[in-house]
Amino acid sequence: MGIKAQKSENKPREKRILEATARLLLRYGYDKMTMSDIAEEAGISKGAIYLHYDSKETLVDALITRQSIAYADDIMTLLEQDMDSWSFVTLYQLAMRLIPRYPLLIGLIRNNKNIFGTYFQRTALDMFHLKRRSRPEFLQLMQQAGVIRADLDLKLAAYTLDYMAYGLLTIEDIIPPEEAPPFEDVVNFFGEILEKTFTPPDGGNKEAGKAILMQLIAAYKAQLVAREETSDKE
Amino acid sequence: MGIKAQKSENKPREKRILEATARLLLRYGYDKMTMSDIAEEAGISKGAIYLHYDSKETLVDALITRQSIAYADDIMTLLEQDMDSWSFVTLYQLAMRLIPRYPLLIGLIRNNKNIFGTYFQRTALDMFHLKRRSRPEFLQLMQQAGVIRADLDLKLAAYTLDYMAYGLLTIEDIIPPEEAPPFEDVVNFFGEILEKTFTPPDGGNKEAGKAILMQLIAAYKAQLVAREETSDKE
DNA sequence: ATTTGACCAGAAATAAATAATCGGTCAAAC
DNA sequence: GTTTGACCGATTATTTATTTCTGGTCAAAT
Numbered sequence: 001m002g003i004k005a006q007k008s009e010n011k012p013r014e015k016r017i018l019e020a021t022a023r024l025l026l027r028y029g030y031d032k033m034t035m036s037d038i039a040e041e042a043g044i045s046k047g048a049i050y051l052h053y054d055s056k057e058t059l060v061d062a063l064i065t066r067q068s069i070a071y072a073d074d075i076m077t078l079l080e081q082d083m084d085s086w087s088f089v090t091l092y093q094l095a096m097r098l099i100p101r102y103p104l105l106i107g108l109i110r111n112n113k114n115i116f117g118t119y120f121q122r123t124a125l126d127m128f129h130l131k132r133r134s135r136p137e138f139l140q141l142m143q144q145a146g147v148i149r150a151d152l153d154l155k156l157a158a159y160t161l162d163y164m165a166y167g168l169l170t171i172e173d174i175i176p177p178e179e180a181p182p183f184e185d186v187v188n189f190f191g192e193i194l195e196k197t198f199t200p201p202d203g204g205n206k207e208a209g210k211a212i213l214m215q216l217i218a219a220y221k222a223q224l225v226a227r228e229e230t231s232d233k234e
Numbered sequence: 235m236g237i238k239a240q241k242s243e244n245k246p247r248e249k250r251i252l253e254a255t256a257r258l259l260l261r262y263g264y265d266k267m268t269m270s271d272i273a274e275e276a277g278i279s280k281g282a283i284y285l286h287y288d289s290k291e292t293l294v295d296a297l298i299t300r301q302s303i304a305y306a307d308d309i310m311t312l313l314e315q316d317m318d319s320w321s322f323v324t325l326y327q328l329a330m331r332l333i334p335r336y337p338l339l340i341g342l343i344r345n346n347k348n349i350f351g352t353y354f355q356r357t358a359l360d361m362f363h364l365k366r367r368s369r370p371e372f373l374q375l376m377q378q379a380g381v382i383r384a385d386l387d388l389k390l391a392a393y394t395l396d397y398m399a400y401g402l403l404t405i406e407d408i409i410p411p412e413e414a415p416p417f418e419d420v421v422n423f424f425g426e427i428l429e430k431t432f433t434p435p436d437g438g439n440k441e442a443g444k445a446i447l448m449q450l451i452a453a454y455k456a457q458l459v460a461r462e463e464t465s466d467k468e
Numbered sequence: 469a470t471t472t473g474a475c476c477a478g479a480a481a482t483a484a485a486t487a488a489t490c491g492g493t494c495a496a497a498c
Numbered sequence: 499g500t501t502t503g504a505c506c507g508a509t510t511a512t513t514t515a516t517t518t519c520t521g522g523t524c525a526a527a528t
Contacts, residue, residue, distance in 0.1 A: 008500085034489080035492080037316065044501085045501065045502045045503060046491090046492085047492090047494085047503070048501060051501080056490095056492090089438065109408075110481080111407065114492080153423075155420070156419055156423050157301060157423075159415050159420060160420070160424070161422055162403055162405060163402050163405035164397070166401045166405050167400045167401020167405075168397050169403070169426035170397075171393075171396060171400050171401075174343075174345075174400060175396060177432075180393055181387070184393070185390055186390065186397075186430070189390050189391075191395070196431050197426070197430050197431065231481075237494055244470095270520075270521095280472085280473070280522085281473070281522090281524085282470090284521095284522070285471080288522095290520095290522090355491045469528100470525105470527100470528080471526105472528085473524100473525105474525095476516105476518100476523080477521100477522100478507105478519105478520070479519085479520080479521095480518080480520085481519080482501070482514080482518085483514100483515085483517090484514085484515085484516100485513085485514085486511100486512080486514090487510105487512070488509105488511070489509080489510070490509080490510085491506105491507100491508090491509095492506090492508105492511090493504105494502105494503100494505090495503105495504100496502085496504100497500100497501085497502075497503100498501075
């Protein structure tokens with residue numbers, strides 16, 4: 001494992017391949033998008049793609065990993081900006097506010113067959129951290145730090161966060177976006193709900209909570225980066 | 235319109251047809267379920283079905299209407315029982331608590347193609363009140379009665395109720411039910427969230443709110459019954 | 469008056485044969 | 499060392515012909 005011929009180090013080209021793939025995935029979907037399409041969109045030859053990735057599948061794997069990292073980065077950046085007004089809720093609010101920047105990740109979470117088609121049958125989905133849900137263990141750390149109400153059942157809280165987030169991402173199947181209130185407002189109210197329901201009245205030790213949080217996100221990102229670096233097949 | 239040959243008044247048989255249809259819809263789905271299947275399951279001949287319904291489509295229309303009425307009845311019954319401990323939230327909590335009794339209605343709300351298949355292409359979906367979402371106008375009445383916080387943006391509130399309910403009904407696509415907390419707990423917590431977020435601190439005039447509510451549900455049910463009675467095609 | 473089930477035409481499924489496409493390779497070009 | 503694109507086997511799509519099935523009807527039976 002890992003002694004496969006190493007891949008090209010031509011980073012700019014790699015980036016263009018990934019960007020082309022992202023565009024075409026959204027436009028055509030996994031099954032209709034051909035490797036030739038990608039090459040053309042990226043302005044290179046088909047063979048060049050295989051200088052970077054072993055297969056169509058691993059290419060999409062890499063794209064997803066890349067976007068997950070970017071998403072985590074986005075969240076961390078804005079979390080740091082929000083240093084002063086931070087609460088436990090900020091993380092979830094940011095996660096919702098920023099996810100529209102990554103329609104592919106939305107497609108992943110939603111199991112959008114239009115976008116991913118047979119890719120879902122080929123790849124072990126749960127390898128992606130994204131597919132995993134809010135972990136009660138994480139909430140427990142937050143609770144111990146005092147930024148989540150002590151009397152909250154954490155499995156219930158995690159489940160609630162999950163279905164709210166999922167509902168927010170899928171409700172467009174029922175309500176056309178043009179009938180929806182501004183997304184910004186929806187996310188703000190979402191945060192208000194969490195604040196009123198999950199946060200203890202006194203607010204808890206916000207600094208401690210935030211420290212733990214940043215640590216966890218950094219660990220998560222490190223995990224993603226590690227996967228990106230061992231992207232050669234076994 | 236309406237001068238079509240009137241249908242059989244054999245109510246017990248009608249009921250058995252509808253029950254058979256409900257079972258087979260869930261087992262086979264609309265497209266795989268044949269009229270002969272239904273006849274056999276109901277223990278009658280195929281022709282007998284057409285003594286009650288003009289087509290497969292109107293049969294399913296009728297079934298949905300029937301179940302919608304039953305659902306509304308269930309809610310009203312339990313609302314009346316809850317006379318004393320009532321709050322604005324009770325309605326939504328009951329609606330969620332009772333909906334699992336009506337898997338077909340869940341399928342409708344979710345646009346479950348497994349169950350309804352091509353039926354969705356044939357029928358104007360929005361004829362079903364169920365498909366319509368929380369109406370801000372309804373919330374406005376509740377707000378005027380004082381059982382909803384005065385400072386709440388009602389379009390936002392309606393949208394939030396919608397995506398929460400939708401998320402609750404669809405999250406099983408992501409989280410297998412056996413990993414979920416007891417549904418009863420989830421619904422209770424759902425109610426707690428609404429209570430904390432939507433209800434004014436003083437609780438408002440609950441009697442007034444409840445009176446309006448019962449009136450609206452009765453009107454809704456009357457509308458459904460009316461449709462059931464004019465179920466002959468134009 | 470009711471109820472049935474054989475029957476019909478159109479729709480849908482199946483099968484077979486053929487054509488087109490695509491993921492991936494690698495000798496040749498650069 | 500890099501990059502390319504013609505090429506290959508396998509999968510997938512298209513076409514055509516054939517068969518089966520199904521929603522709906524109605525003359526006959528009850």
